[in-house]
Amino acid sequence: xxxxxxxxxxxxxxxxxxxGVFGVLAVLLPLLAWSAVSYLPFVWHPQVLITxxxxxxxxxxxxxxxxxxxxxxxxxxxxxxxxxxxxxxANPVYLPSPGEVLTAFVHAFTSSxxxxxxxxxxxxxxxxxxxxxxxxxxxxxxxxxxxxMCGALPGLARLVEPSVDFFRYLxxxxxxxxxxxxxxxxxAPKIAIIVIGTLFQxxxxxxxxxxxLDFALxxxxxxxxxxxxxxxxxxxxxGILPDIYRDQRILLGWxxxxxxxxxxxxxxxxxxxFITQQARYQHFDNVYAAMAIIGIAGLGTDMVLGLLGRRFxxxxxxxDG
Amino acid sequence: MTEHQLPDYRTLPADVAExxxxxxxxxxxxxxxxxxxxxxxxxxxxxxxxxxxxxVHRREFVCVVGPSGCGKSTLIRILAGLEETTTxxxxxxxxxxxxxxxxxxxxxxxxxxFPWLDVCRNVMFGIxxxxxxxxxxxxxxMQWLQVVGLEQFAAxxxxxxxxxxxxxxxxxxxxxxxxxxxxxxxxFSALDAQTRLKMQNYLMEIWRKIDITIVFITHDLDEAIxxxxxxxxxxxxxxxxxxxxxxxxxxxxxxxxxxxxxxLATKAHLxxxxxxxxxxxxxxxxxADDFTMPLLTLVTDKAE
Numbered sequence: 067x068x069x070x071x072x073x074x075x076x077x078x079x080x081x082x083x084x085x086g087v088f089g090v091l092a093v094l095l096p097l098l099a100w101s102a103v104s105y106l107p108f109v110w111h112p113q114v115l116i117t118x119x120x121x122x123x124x125x126x127x128x129x130x131x132x133x134x135x136x137x138x139x140x141x142x143x144x145x146x147x148x149x150x151x152x153x154x155x156a157n158p159v160y161l162p163s164p165g166e167v168l169t170a171f172v173h174a175f176t177s178s179x180x181x182x183x184x185x186x187x188x189x190x191x192x193x194x195x196x197x198x199x200x201x202x203x204x205x206x207x208x209x210x211x212x213x214x215m216c217g218a219l220p221g222l223a224r225l226v227e228p229s230v231d232f233f234r235y236l237x238x239x240x241x242x243x244x245x246x247x248x249x250x251x252x253x254a255p256k257i258a259i260i261v262i263g264t265l266f267q268x269x270x271x272x273x274x275x276x277x278x279l280d281f282a283l284x285x286x287x288x289x290x291x292x293x294x295x296x297x298x299x300x301x302x303x304x305g306i307l308p309d310i311y312r313d314q315r316i317l318l319g320w321x322x323x324x325x326x327x328x329x330x331x332x333x334x335x336x337x338x339x340f341i342t343q344q345a346r347y348q349h350f351d352n353v354y355a356a357m358a359i360i361g362i363a364g365l366g367t368d369m370v371l372g373l374l375g376r377r378f379x380x381x382x383x384x385x386d387g
Numbered sequence: 388m389t390e391h392q393l394p395d396y397r398t399l400p401a402d403v404a405e406x407x408x409x410x411x412x413x414x415x416x417x418x419x420x421x422x423x424x425x426x427x428x429x430x431x432x433x434x435x436x437x438x439x440x441x442x443v444h445r446r447e448f449v450c451v452v453g454p455s456g457c458g459k460s461t462l463i464r465i466l467a468g469l470e471e472t473t474t475x476x477x478x479x480x481x482x483x484x485x486x487x488x489x490x491x492x493x494x495x496x497x498x499x500x501f502p503w504l505d506v507c508r509n510v511m512f513g514i515x516x517x518x519x520x521x522x523x524x525x526x527x528x529m530q531w532l533q534v535v536g537l538e539q540f541a542a543x544x545x546x547x548x549x550x551x552x553x554x555x556x557x558x559x560x561x562x563x564x565x566x567x568x569x570x571x572x573x574x575f576s577a578l579d580a581q582t583r584l585k586m587q588n589y590l591m592e593i594w595r596k597i598d599i600t601i602v603f604i605t606h607d608l609d610e611a612i613x614x615x616x617x618x619x620x621x622x623x624x625x626x627x628x629x630x631x632x633x634x635x636x637x638x639x640x641x642x643x644x645x646x647x648x649x650x651l652a653t654k655a656h657l658x659x660x661x662x663x664x665x666x667x668x669x670x671x672x673x674x675a676d677d678f679t680m681p682l683l684t685l686v687t688d689k690a691e
Contacts, residue, residue, distance in 0.1 A: 286499035290513035290564050291489030304503045381502045384546045
């Protein structure tokens with residue numbers, strides 16, 4: 067209980083128990099709020115879902131309308147002595163209940179795949195992951211070595227970094243039409259957009275990380291006879307590896323933000339296409355399920371990468387405290 | 388100490404005089420040949436070192452002292468090859484050297500062990516850079532760890548060791564690369580007083596056992612007198628050799644000698660010298676000697 071109190075002091079020290087409690091609450095509180103809004107009619111429910119249109123000819127069952135409009139329709143019908151329209155309080159269509167989303171979510175994994183490409187969440191998501199994977203891999207294969215070399219070689223940095231800095235400010239979507247014109251309409255331009263969005267940032271970020279290596283370590287290794295490639299591979303790279311790992315985790319997140327753009331150019335595909343498509347049909351339960359999958363996959367990979375990082379680079383964590 | 392006259396620091400006891408003669412007959416391992424260093428900033432130049440001329444004999448222990456700004460750190464960085472000379476050159480065993488190299492090992496003030504390598508791999512680093520294969524390097528590294536008494540920590544990581552232990556590993560790492568000269572840049576100044584004394588004794592023990600020449604930079608006069616055969620006193624702005632003092636203490640040295648008349652005489656002389664440069668030693672950097680503290684009664688309410 068002391069830890070709980072300390073958690074609310076500026077820079078207070080928490081204990082394991084209160085960290086766990088907060089961790090559970092972090093998930094539970096938003097879910098509870100969502101459930102309350104969805105299942106307790108008095109909380110919000112600004113609309114009415116028509117179950118029986120009664121005598122009002124412009125109403126259909128399954129339609130949603132504002133409460134005020136509905137009660138006006140009811141009084142009108144009462145005045146005309148015609149059957150009164152029936153309905154239940156409901157939320158707008160864009161806010162499905164947790165249960166509906168969960169059903170859609172489970173359905174995404176259990177239903178047999180419908181015909182046609184990318185008609186299920188999982189297929190669409192699988193395609194997205196492929197785009198991200200190739201985009202990020204290609205970007206890293208160029209960006210990480212080039213960034214390290216820029217950080218270590220001042221001459222190269224002066225040559226490369228100004229133009230990289232220029233390209234970094236050009237929004238990746240601007241390359242969409244160009245990428246399609248050059249690379250066709252399928253996956254290639256999408257991967258190219260991810261690469262363009264990530265690569266330039268990556269070079270600069272990694273170069274900066276490389277420059278931040280404790281210079282005393284470089285000097286110490288020089289007095290021990292290290293130079294050239296040995297200095298690079300035995301001192302520079304092991305020294306910056308934990309920070310590069312951290313940079314890559316952040317950059318992977320950025321790559322995801324370019325996915326939306328990438329998937330809308332050429333032939334739309336992947337999870338973005340799925341979401342826009344489902345939103346057009348007002349299947350918001352599917353939309354939320356798709357979003358949940360992206361979020362869970364992102365959070366999951368980041369947590370796994372974080373755990374692995376702590377394992378690989380135990381020394382770094384202990385120094386940084 | 389006022390009751391009796393301190394002896395002249397220049398009169399060497401017989402055994403010390405004999406030892407200095409022996410040292411003088413040995414060849415120079417490290418020569419500083421008319422070295423000058425000018426730092427050029429925007430429009431104005433700072434002369435850090437001017438015409439330094441000095442030779443260090445084989446197996447000699449030389450300390451360099453001087454007030455802050457006398458360029459002693461610049462000097463040792465030049466010796467290590469981490470800084471270039473503006474004029475003059477550095478010779479090791481009579482041959483001019485350029486840039487850093489394994490012939491001049493260095494122990495820094497900061498802890499500079501590679502944090503991603505365990506203690507043994509740290510010590511192996513310099514050996515492997517010399518082209519020795521791994522198994523042999525490991526064997527040699529373990530021997531050096533034995534020399535500094537840390538072989539049971541071979542598998543530990545630097546952050547798991549205390550500051551003094553880290554500096555011992557750093558010494559072992561520098562020595563393992565088989566340097567001709569060991570350069571030490573205020574290597575013990577980050578340690579607490581007791582650890583520092585222990586480290587000084589360790590260092591002298593190691594130095595006695597192996598063929599190594601040591602140049603040790605320090606701003607701690609006690610440390611310089613306790614360790615050195617000769618003390619090089621630098622004068623600031625521009626950095627120049629003011630005096631070279633032969634320390635009148637016999638070896639092996641023990642902490643008790645720090646109370647001897649010879650020690651005190653040497654220290655008194657050094658203190659006088661450094662005060663004559665402007666009283667700007669590193670200890671009093673923050674304020675002049677005549678700084679008067681304002682009366683604090685108004686804020687404390689507790690004056691007598």
